[in-house]
Amino acid sequence: MVIDPADGRVPVMKWAEDKRAYDLDHVQDHWTHQTSWERCITRGMPAGMFPAGYNNAYEFIQVPGYVVIRYEMIHNARIIPLDGRPRLGDKIRQWDGEPRGHWEGNTLVVESTNYNDKGMIATSAATQRIRGIPQTEALHVVERFTPVDQNTILYRATIDDKNVYTKPWTVEIPLTRDPKYRMFEYSCEEGNYATPNILAGGRAAERAAASGTKD
Numbered sequence: 001m002v003i004d005p006a007d008g009r010v011p012v013m014k015w016a017e018d019k020r021a022y023d024l025d026h027v028q029d030h031w032t033h034q035t036s037w038e039r040c041i042t043r044g045m046p047a048g049m050f051p052a053g054y055n056n057a058y059e060f061i062q063v064p065g066y067v068v069i070r071y072e073m074i075h076n077a078r079i080i081p082l083d084g085r086p087r088l089g090d091k092i093r094q095w096d097g098e099p100r101g102h103w104e105g106n107t108l109v110v111e112s113t114n115y116n117d118k119g120m121i122a123t124s125a126a127t128q129r130i131r132g133i134p135q136t137e138a139l140h141v142v143e144r145f146t147p148v149d150q151n152t153i154l155y156r157a158t159i160d161d162k163n164v165y166t167k168p169w170t171v172e173i174p175l176t177r178d179p180k181y182r183m184f185e186y187s188c189e190e191g192n193y194a195t196p197n198i199l200a201g202g203r204a205a206e207r208a209a210a211s212g213t214k215d
Contacts, residue, residue: 028202037123
């Protein structure tokens, strides 16, 4: 999916890779080491547009002054104003940033800023090396949605975070219309057995280690 840099490798700084590795090594220790997806908060943005193992459906809704993108995964609805309104201000930081959109011909351009520093640029194991890479408040994302035919939108996102990457990088993904697909409710929190089971496994391992020491 990475089209820039040309070698297909995201230019991640070493400290960010080290933090990702530390969190993955300590997922049993505390819920703060797990991704925001595992905690049923959000897949992140633009992480929510990256393919995962399942529930890769998006519904685009156009109403006067807005475009809404509804995500099947974690039932998120992203509301993008198109009316040129000012941003909320630097003191208001959000997990998925604050989007503002405009049209360039038939291309929807969405610029997102005002991120918090709690999320990750990607949360699915399908994103491999960048899964769990942290985001900072400097994150700036520009997305472009361009229809190329009646059933295909070319999605392109350029990610810039001066605290995490040595330079901006860009991904590109085709989004294909499927008129037969039906989106289902993604009851993440209600069905989230992973987080309590992971933490319970960690406590069980600690008890076993303590018992072995005593013996």
